[in-house]
Amino acid sequence: MKPEISRLDTEAPSKRERLLALIFRVAMVLVLLLGAWQSRHGLPVSSSLLDLLPNVSSDTLRRQADIQIQKPLARQMVALVGAPDRERAVELARGVGHLWNHSGLFASVQVDVDVNLDAVRQQLVAQRLSLISGADRKRLMDDPAAYAAQRVRELADPFSVGGLVPADQDLLGIARLAEKSLRPPGKLRFDLASGTLLTEQDGKYWVLLRAQTSGDAFDQRSPAGIATLVADTRAGVAKDGGELLAAGGALYAAAGQSQAQSESGWIGGGSLLGIVLLLLLALRRWRALLAFVPVAAGLLCGVVACVAVFGSVHILTLVIGASLIGIAVDFPLHYLGKSYGLPDWTARDALRRVLPGLSIILAATLVGYLALLFTPFPALTQTAVFSAAGLVGAYACTVCELPRWLRGWAPRPWQGLPRVAQSLLETLSVWSARRTLPWLALGVALVCAGGLLKLRVQDDLRLWLSLPPSLLDQAKRIGEITGIMPTSQYFLVRAPDLGTLYQRQAALGQNLDALVGRQALGSYLSLNQLLAPESAQQQLRDRMRDPAWRARLTPSFETVGIPASAVLASIDTLVGLPPVKMTDALAGPLGESRRDLWLGEHDGQVAAIVSLQGLRDTAAAASAAQGLEGVSYIDQTGDLNRSFASTRWEAAELKLLSYLVAAGLLWATLGRRATWRLLAVPLAASACTLGALGILGQPLTLFSLFGLLLVSAIGLDYAIVMYERVAGAASCLIGVALAALTTLLSFGLLGLSSTPAIANFGIAVALGVTFSVLFAPWVRPAAQSPHPPSH
Numbered sequence: 001m002k003p004e005i006s007r008l009d010t011e012a013p014s015k016r017e018r019l020l021a022l023i024f025r026v027a028m029v030l031v032l033l034l035g036a037w038q039s040r041h042g043l044p045v046s047s048s049l050l051d052l053l054p055n056v057s058s059d060t061l062r063r064q065a066d067i068q069i070q071k072p073l074a075r076q077m078v079a080l081v082g083a084p085d086r087e088r089a090v091e092l093a094r095g096v097g098h099l100w101n102h103s104g105l106f107a108s109v110q111v112d113v114d115v116n117l118d119a120v121r122q123q124l125v126a127q128r129l130s131l132i133s134g135a136d137r138k139r140l141m142d143d144p145a146a147y148a149a150q151r152v153r154e155l156a157d158p159f160s161v162g163g164l165v166p167a168d169q170d171l172l173g174i175a176r177l178a179e180k181s182l183r184p185p186g187k188l189r190f191d192l193a194s195g196t197l198l199t200e201q202d203g204k205y206w207v208l209l210r211a212q213t214s215g216d217a218f219d220q221r222s223p224a225g226i227a228t229l230v231a232d233t234r235a236g237v238a239k240d241g242g243e244l245l246a247a248g249g250a251l252y253a254a255a256g257q258s259q260a261q262s263e264s265g266w267i268g269g270g271s272l273l274g275i276v277l278l279l280l281l282a283l284r285r286w287r288a289l290l291a292f293v294p295v296a297a298g299l300l301c302g303v304v305a306c307v308a309v310f311g312s313v314h315i316l317t318l319v320i321g322a323s324l325i326g327i328a329v330d331f332p333l334h335y336l337g338k339s340y341g342l343p344d345w346t347a348r349d350a351l352r353r354v355l356p357g358l359s360i361i362l363a364a365t366l367v368g369y370l371a372l373l374f375t376p377f378p379a380l381t382q383t384a385v386f387s388a389a390g391l392v393g394a395y396a397c398t399v400c401e402l403p404r405w406l407r408g409w410a411p412r413p414w415q416g417l418p419r420v421a422q423s424l425l426e427t428l429s430v431w432s433a434r435r436t437l438p439w440l441a442l443g444v445a446l447v448c449a450g451g452l453l454k455l456r457v458q459d460d461l462r463l464w465l466s467l468p469p470s471l472l473d474q475a476k477r478i479g480e481i482t483g484i485m486p487t488s489q490y491f492l493v494r495a496p497d498l499g500t501l502y503q504r505q506a507a508l509g510q511n512l513d514a515l516v517g518r519q520a521l522g523s524y525l526s527l528n529q530l531l532a533p534e535s536a537q538q539q540l541r542d543r544m545r546d547p548a549w550r551a552r553l554t555p556s557f558e559t560v561g562i563p564a565s566a567v568l569a570s571i572d573t574l575v576g577l578p579p580v581k582m583t584d585a586l587a588g589p590l591g592e593s594r595r596d597l598w599l600g601e602h603d604g605q606v607a608a609i610v611s612l613q614g615l616r617d618t619a620a621a622a623s624a625a626q627g628l629e630g631v632s633y634i635d636q637t638g639d640l641n642r643s644f645a646s647t648r649w650e651a652a653e654l655k656l657l658s659y660l661v662a663a664g665l666l667w668a669t670l671g672r673r674a675t676w677r678l679l680a681v682p683l684a685a686s687a688c689t690l691g692a693l694g695i696l697g698q699p700l701t702l703f704s705l706f707g708l709l710l711v712s713a714i715g716l717d718y719a720i721v722m723y724e725r726v727a728g729a730a731s732c733l734i735g736v737a738l739a740a741l742t743t744l745l746s747f748g749l750l751g752l753s754s755t756p757a758i759a760n761f762g763i764a765v766a767l768g769v770t771f772s773v774l775f776a777p778w779v780r781p782a783a784q785s786p787h788p789p790s791h
Contacts, residue, residue, distance in 0.1 A: 012348075013348065013403070013404070017348075017400075017403075020399070020400045021400045021401055021404065023400070024396050024397065024400035024401055025401070027396070028297065028300075028397075031300060031301055031304050031393075032300070034304055034308070035300065035303065035304045035307075038304065038307045038308070044307045044311065044312040044313065045312060045313055045314070045315055045318070046312040046313070046314045046315065060602070061492070061494070061599060061602050061607055062492060062632075062634065064599060065490070065492050065599060065607075065609050065634065066634075066636060068596045068597075068599070068609060069488065069490055069609070069611065069636070070488075071596065075107075075212055075213045075249070076210070076211070076212060076213075076248060076249070077106075077210070077211040077212075077213065077226070077246065077247070077248030077249075077250060077251070078208070078209070078210055078211075078246070078247055078248060078478060079096070079208075079209040079210075079211070079230075079244060079245060079246040079247075080206045080207065080208060080209070080244070080245045080246075080478055080481060080482070081093035081096055081206070081207050081209060081237060081242055081243070081244055082202075082204040082205065082206045082207075082242060082243040082244075082245070083204060083205060083241060083242040083243070084203060084204055084205070084241075085205070086191075086194075086198070086205040087194075088241070088242065089198065089204070089205040089206065089207045089242065090191075090194045090196055090198070090205075090207055092207075092237055092240060092242040093111050093196065093207035093208075093209055094111050094112075096111075096209060096233055096237065096244065097109045097110070097111035097209055099229075099233060100209075100211055100229065100233070103225075103229055104214070105213065105214055105222060105225050105226050105229060106211045106212060106213055106214060107212045107213065107214045108211065108212045109209065109210075109211045109212075110209070110210045110211070111196055111207065111208075111209050112194075112195045112196055113190060113195055113196060113197055116589060117164060119588065119589050120164060120588075120589050120590060121164045121165055123588035123589060123590050124163075124164060124165050124175040124178055124179060124590070125165055125169060125170075125175060126577065126580075127178075127531075127577075127580045127584070127585060127588070127590075128165075128170070128174045128175040128177075128178045128574075128577075129174060129537065129540060129541070129574050129577050130531055130532050130537045130577075130579070130580035130585070131178035131181070131182065131530065131531060131532075131580075131585070131590065132174060132177045132178045132181060132532070133177070133181040133529070134506065134528070134532070134536075136177045136181065137532060137536065137540055140540070141539070141540060141543045141549075144549050144550075144552045144553040145552045145553065145555070145556065147553070148552075148553045148554070148555070148556035148557060149556045151172060151173045151556070151557075152556045152557060152559065152560050154173065154176075155167060155560065156560055163175060163176035163179045163180075164179060165179075171557075171562070171566065171567065171570040172567075172570055172571070172574070174574060181529070182529075182530065182590055186482050186483035186484040186523075186613075187199040187201070187481070187482055187483040188208055188482050188483070188484075194207075196208070199481060199482065199483075201480075201481050202481075204243070206481050206482075208482065211248075213226065213248075213250050222250060223250045223251070223253040223254035223257055224254050224257060224258070226248075226250040226251065226254065227250070227251055227254035227255070227258075230244075230246050230251065234246070245474045245477055245478050245481075246474060247471070247474055247475040247478050251471055252471065255468050255471060256315070257315060259754060259755070266749075267746070267749045267750060267752075267753070270745070270749050271742075271745045271746040271749055272292075274741075274742075274745035275292075275329055275742045275745055275746075276289060276292075278738065278741055278742065278745070279291060282337075282411075282413070282414070282417075282734075282738055283336060283339070283411035283412065283413065284411065284412040284413070284414070285409070285410075285411050285412055287405075287406065287409050288336065288411055290332075290402065290405050290406065291329055291332035291333060291336060291402075292329065293397060293401070293402065293405070294328055294329070294331055294332055294393075294394040294395075294397035294398045294402060295328045295329050295394060297393045297394060297396070297397040298328040298389075298390035298391060298392075298393040298394030298397070299328075299390060300393065301389045301390055301392065301393030301394075302385075302386040302387065302389045302390030302393070303318075303386070304389075305385050305386065305388075305389030305390075306382055306385055306386045306389075309382075309385050310378070310382055310385070313382070313386065314379070314382060317379075317382050317383055317386050327365070327387075327391065327714070327743060327746070328390060328391065328394035329394075329739075329742050330717065330739040330742065330743070331358060331362075331394055331395055331398040331399075332398050332402055333735060333738050333739050333742065334354050334357070334358060334361075334721060334735050334739065335347070335350040335351045335353070335354045335358075336350075336411060336735075337731060337732075337734050337735030337738055337739075338350040338353065338354065338726060338727040338731055338735065339410065339411045339413045339731075340413045340417060340418050340421075340727070340730065340731040340734045340735075341418070341726075341727030341728035341730060341731025341732075342727045342731070345410050345411070346407075346410070347402065347403040347406035347407065347409070348403040348407070350727075351398075351399065351402075351403050353726045353727065354724075354726050355399065356669075356724075357720050357721060357724045357726065358395065358398070358399070360665065360666070360669060360670075360720055361716070361717045361720055361721075362391060362392070362395045363665055364662050364665065364666075364713050364716045364717065364720075365391055365713035365714075365716075365717065366388055366391065366392070367658045367661045367662055367665070367713070369384045369387045369388045369391070369709070369710075369713070370384060370388055371384075371654040371655070371657060371658045371709060372384035372651070372654070372706065372709065373385070374650070374654060375647050375650055375651060375654070376643070376647060376650075377643075377647055377702070380647075380651075380702075380706060383706070417734055418728075418730040418731065418734065419730075421729075421730035421731075421733040421734050421737075422729070422730040424733065424777070425729050425730065425733060425777060428777055428778060444688070447691060447695075448687055448688050448690070448691030448692075449691070450691070450694075450695070451690065451691030451692060451693070451694035451695040452690055452691050452694055453694065454694040454695065454697075455690060455691075455693055455694030455699075455700050456694075456699050456700065457645075457648070457699065457700045457701075458699035458700070458701055479614070483522065483523075483613075483614070484613055484614075485522060485613055485614040485615075486611070486612075486613060487612050487613070487614075487615045488635070488636040488637050489612055489615055489618060489621060489633070489634065489635045489636070489637075489638075490609050490610060490611050490612060490634050491508060491609070491610035491612075491624075491625060491631055491632065491633055491634065492607065492609060492631075492632045492634055493505050493508065493607065493608050493609075493610060493630060493631050493632075494605050494606070494607045494630045494632075495605065495606055495607075495630050496604070496605060496606075497606065498533065498534070498582060498606055499533050499534070499535055500630075501527075501606050501607075501608060501630075502527075502528050502532075502533035502536075503533075504628060504629065504630050504631055505526050505527060505528040505608065505610065506528050507628055507631075508526070508610060508624060508625065508628055508631050509524075509526060509528060509529075509610075511624035511625075511628075512524050512610070512624055515617070515620055515621065515624060518620075519616065520615075520616050520617035520620045520621070521612060521613075521614060521615055521616065521617070521620075521621065522612075522613045522614020522615070522616075523612075523613045523614065524610055524611065524612050524613065525593065525594055525597060525610070525611045525613070526594075526597065526608070526610040526611075527582065527594060527597055527598060527608050529594070530585055530586075530590070530591060530594050531580060531582060531585040534579050534580075534581075537579050537580065538579065541574075541575050544571055544574060544575050545575055550568060550571060553567065553571070554567045554568065582598065586598055596609070597609045597610070597611065618635060618638070621633060622635070644701075644702050647702055648700075648701070648702045648705055651702060651705040651706060651709070652705060654709070655686075655705065655708060655709050655712065658709060658712060658713075659679065659682075659683070659712065662679065662712075662716060663675050663679060666678055666679070670723075674723060677719070677723065677779050677780055678716060678719040678720060678723055678779065679716070679719075680719075680775075680779075681715045681716065681718065681719035681772060681775045681776050681778075681779060682711065682712040682713075682714075682715030682716050682719070682772065684771065684775050685711055685712075685715040685768050685771035685772040685775055686708050686711055686712060686715070686768065688767075688771040689707075689708060689711060689764060689767045689768040689771060690708075692767045692771075693763070693764065693767070696763075698760060698763055698764075699760065701757065701760050702757075703757045703758070703760050703761040703764075704760050704761060704763075704764040706761060707747075707760075707761045707762075707763075707764030707765040707768065708764060708768065710765055710768070711764070711765060711768025711769065711771075711772065714743065714765075714768065714769055714772055715768065715771075715772035715775070715776070717739070718736045718739070718740070718772050718773065718776035719772075719775075719776050719779050721735060721736050721739075721776070722736060722776045722777055722779045722781070723779050723780075723781060724781075725781045729781065733777055736773060736776055736777075737773065740769050740770075740772070740773040743765070743769050744766055744769055744770070747761075747762045747765035747766050747769065748762065748766040749762065750762025750763075750765070750766075751763040751766055
């Protein structure tokens with residue numbers, strides 16, 4: 001007769017289990033130490049949307065140009081201070097500048113235009129012949145008599161506005177032409193009385209204030225402080241009778257951080273509170289809350305893994321990662337729930353019974369997550385690393401450590417729940433025997449087909465954003481008042497040499513001028529607006545040396561008493577000026593506004609950017625580059641949206657691949673029959689989820705496909721539990737229901753997020769989990785073994 005196995009015997013760990021527990025503890029200590037080292041300079045959390053976006057091009061020059069275009073977003077802030085009186089507007093703007101300058105949040109704050117007029121004047125004098133526009137250069141070369149007549153009228157007119165270079169040093173007015181052609185686009189003008197840039201609109205004078213943040217706009221310290229400072233300043237300016245408008249990357253980052261922190265707080269807190277109540281109601285023991293220890297271990301492993309792989313963890317990853325609570329807690333729930341079917345339940349014995357199923361569930365879930373590593377989107381790869389590491393950490397804690405903490409303890413399950421679960425299973429058995437079941441399945445299939453027909457696909461960067469309307473309105477008003485509305489679209493021009501680069505930019509400029517005339521474009525900036533090519537500079541000098549050309553120029557000056565010798569001496573001075581290179585023009589103060597357009601020389605080519613302002617017709621802008629060699633139209637937003645669409649197809653392919661991998665795994669462990677039974681649940685749940693998204697009017701996005709990958713793993717999880725039926729079908733159904741409720745508490749709350757991409761992801765997962773719970777009980781059980789698994 002075999003001796004009776006006591007309860008303590010079933011809870012005693014084997015030698016192998018003790019070794020695994022020791023390895024887990026050492027590993028967790030190492031993870032904690034690594035996390036502490038990673039946070040030695042503060043929490044490595046990122047909030048920049050740019051960190052989540054893929055590189056849409058492998059072209060090094062293109063990436064450099066993208067960085068140049070995005071540079072203002074990282075550190076620059078623009079503000080306008082308005083008041084009905086000009087002097088009052090200037091006074092308020094200087095007060096704001098003083099306050100911001102002493103806040104410690106900005107590296108520099110500029111209200112008064114810090115222009116070295118002597119340096120500007122010197123550059124105009126030295127480079128004037130090379131800085132005039134192409135139209136002025138052509139007019140001067142082709143019709144010197146008409147040009148001279150106009151210049152003489154300017155000199156004789158007492159009300160004519162002079163330039164920075166006095167007439168005795170600029171008799172022909174070449175420096176004045178250069179000064180006029182290089183005025184920045186927009187409505188802002190330099191006010192000599194105050195030394196500020198201002199404009200007038202809506203009955204107010206508006207003074208421009210420019211600031212450079214001390215840190216990156218997307219770090220974790222500066223944005224919140226800057227947003228608070230701007231809000232306090234706005235209130236103070238309004239109290240003094242003025243108005244403050246501000247825009248910049250720091251304000252967008254602060255809004256994103258505040259929203260993400262708030263959502264991660266209430267999503268994580270809400271799901272945590274709901275799961276706590278669920279555990280206490282279902283198991284009626286306070287120690288049941290130890291099920292959260294694997295969750296904490298999983299979240300820690302996820303964050304540390306992300307920082308180790310990517311250098312930081314994005315705040316949106318933390319928002320989605322907060323929902324990992326609902327999945328990680330499933331591991332302990334699967335064997336805690338067995339207390340509803342095992343009268344002599346012990347933690348270690350229950351774990352041994354469900355361990356094979358838990359291991360298969362972990363492998364199948366990891367397949368779904370790790371498939372995302374093959375997408376080009378950092379947002380998805382970061383989420384995949386976070387979730388995969390988190391699940392491994394939660395699984396390891398559940399298997400290696402939790403049984404020790406639950407030794408000598410047992411939950412107190414509700415006795416009525418198994419009867420309810422058994423009644424539901426019996427009802428399903430009755431329905432299965434009826435002939436109406438196929439008709440019911442057909443009806444569900446038809447409803448899903450109708451939803452699929454209504455399903456729309458949406459790939460849009462705006463799904464990632466949820467900016468406060470007040471910030472967007474202020475940015476729009478600043479653009480309208482200043483006339484400066486930068487866009488993410490630009491042209492990249494390449495050429496074998498500078499001369500060819502000028503020619504290609506000039507050809508593009510003709511097309512863009514036509515767009516400006518049709519009001520499809522506000523304005524643009526290019527290098528050929530700053531400096532003439534050296535060949536054109538030489539042509540003008542040669543023309544000015546021509547005696548016939550000189551003879552046509554001098555008579556008009558002689559009519560007002562300026563001798564021909566003085567005019568010829570001025571011409572000789574101009575002709576004697578040396579040719580100006582691009583680097584020389586950009587180095588001076590007049591080249592500051594176009595300095596970032598020059599990309600330099602790369603691989604035997606020179607390259608430059610043509611930036612756009614106030615673009616209203618992207619299709620027309622794209623057509624401006626057609627047929628021009630070396631000219632590329634770059635639409636960063638459009639490229640990203642196309643990348644979304646491409647990645648969506650990749651995600652669909654990866655989803656199919658994950659099914660094949662899962663099928664191979666199941667076939668190898670459970671056999672062919674079980675494979676088809678188990679895969680039917682996630683397949684049906686995914687199909688119904690797509691149909692439900694269409695019926696609810698939700699779009700199919702990259703993130704909803706990511707949600708379907710997760711649904712596949714969760715559906716397979718539930719199917720495996722119902723297939724194995726450890727401790728009876730009723731206890732398995734209770735375990736599945738508890739796991740589903742915890743997942744719904746997490747992902748269902750994501751559906752309430754104000755960020756469209758996260759909400760779409762949460763809704764897709766919540767629907768998929770619901771359908772998985774409905775379909776899992778229909779799985780036929782495996783052949784029951786009369787004896788529990790051995791130790």
